[in-house]
Every structure is written in C-alpha cells, then in structure tokens.
Amino acid sequence: MDIGNGKKLVFVEMKMLHWPDSMATYLTGDNILFSNDAFGQHFAVGGLFNDTADQCLLEKEAMKYYANILNPFSSFVTKKLEEIKSLGLPIDVIAPSHGVIWRKDPLSIFGKYAEWADDYQEDQLTIVYDTMWEGTAAIAHEIAEAAARVSPGTAVKVFNCSKADKNEMMTEVFRSRAVAVGSPTVGNDILTSVSSTIHFMKSLKFRSKRAAAFGCYGWSGESVKILKERLADAGFLVADESIRSMWKPNDEELASAEPLVRALLG
Ligand SMILES: Cc1cc2nc3c(=O)[nH]c(=O)nc-3n(C[C@H](O)[C@H](O)[C@H](O)COP(=O)(O)O)c2cc1C
Secondary structure: OEOOOOOEEEEEEOOOOOOOOOEEEEEOOOOEEEEEOOOOOOOOOOOOEHHHOOHHHHHHHHHHHHHHHHHHHHHHHHHHHHHHHHOOOOOOEEEEOOOOEEOOOOHHHHHHHHHHOOOOOOOEEEEEEOOOOOHHHHHHHHHHHHHHHHOOOOEEEEEEOOOOOHHHHHHHHHHOOEEEEEOOOEOOEOOHHHHHHHHHHHHOOOOOOEEEEEEEEOOOOOHHHHHHHHHHHOOOEEEEEEEEEEOOOOHHHHHOHHHHHHHHHO
C-alpha cells in the first residue's frame, strides 16, 4: 500500500503468531517491521529500545514469552521466519505490539526464535513437585543432589509447583532436556497443583524432553503410575525408573535417585 513520501506498507500474514488473524506490517524507507505479537514480551523498559534494557532480563523475558505463548506454534514460527527472510526486506527496526523495540542488531531476535522453535533445550533438569508433609520434597531434593553428582555440568532447578510462578516454571521446563515430576498419592490420585502443572505443560506442546515420576504414598499409592501416564500424554519421553516411597523415603529409595537421573540425563 502506497502511503506517500515514496513509502509503502507491506502486509505479511502472521497466522497463529499467535492468533489466527495476526498480521505484521513492514514500512519501506524506514525499514520497520511492526511484528504484532511476534518478538514481543510481557515486559516494559523506560528507554523503550532493546539496547536500553538489562540484557539478561530482556533475554529471559523474551524467552518466557516464547515458552508460554508461542511454543505451541513453533512450526508456524519456523515457516514464517523463512518467509520473511525470503522477502529480502531490509529490517532496521522490529517493533512488536508489546515489549521492547528492537533497534540494535534487530535480527538477533530472529536468530533466537529460530533456535527456540527447533525443539529448544539446554543442559538442564527441572524438578517440579508438591507435597503435604515433605516426603515427596525430600525425594525432589535428593534427585537434585544426585544430578549434581552424576552430571555436574547440568543446571538443576527445583520448584514446589503450589508456590512457584507458573510462567517462570514453564520457562525453565522449556529450557530443560528433562523433567522430574513428583506428587504424593491423595484420594487415589495426584495433588491438583501437580495435575494442573502437567496440564499446562501439555498445552505448551513441549517435544523431545525426557521425564520421570516420583512420590510418597500411605497405602494404595497410585501417584507414580498416574504421573507417568499424564506425562506421556503431555508428550514427554517417560523413563521406566521412578521413586515410590511409603510415608517417608528410606535410604534405599533415596539411593535410587542416581539411576533415575542417569535415565533422564544419560
Ligand atoms: C487427604 C489425604 C488423602 C490421602 N489419600 C491417599 C490414598 O488414596 N492412597 C495412598 O496411598 N495414600 C494416601 N494418602 C497418604 C499420603 O500419600 C502419605 O501421607 C504420603 O506420605 C504423603 O506424602 P508427602 O509427605 O509428600 O506429603 C492420603 C493423605 C491425605 C492427607
């Protein structure tokens, strides 16, 4: 569309990034891509532009946005990045509908999106659990310590999912190559906090990540079996190894954290 001064608006469909009717607009002459939701964050900086932001915080917020909003649409992201590149438009500025305006090295966020859309993972294990009387928490922390011994280079994050910020937790799952998820058995089931966490993970369509289950019980002890089923249903590659402890984990059960970690990280 010609808008005078020799400038034009070029419209690019951005279907499912992240709504069906999303559309980006490119302004020729000034070479600005108004990218709508893509490349955005739920984050604001006083200086408006990416080079005025704390760079660590900005990368974390951009990744959090990708993990929690765009990850389910990664196949669309990959295709759209290729399509935008193939248009051969010079891009000096990327201005999303929210978040910083990318003016310094604007194509760096293109590069990040290409990485994140490609089943992204770092050498990280995220452990997510809830507990009533700390038995399942003790297993969670033993798994973390076993990971530090077995695989010292692996970053380990531990979350009590009834207390943690859900979007922060999902960002750490996004970065991870494996997760361990724990719940005690309650009413022949798992705790609702853990159930909703797995439900959220499923909706974000993580792929190619390993998972293992653990938890305490008093008598019937269904939680580990249910966790394994739910994690498989959520798209994780579930390990046979698990830890299932009556009331409180004993030394032998805690020692099985090492084989569980090897199955996850080996
Ligand atoms: C309300 C309630 C319901 C429970 N239901 C079951 C159950 O159906 N089957 C079972 O094996 N244990 C059941 N338990 C026992 C817990 O699983 C057991 O105390 C476990 O050790 C708690 O683990 P935690 O220390 O991680 O909270 C129940 C406990 C409570 C408080």
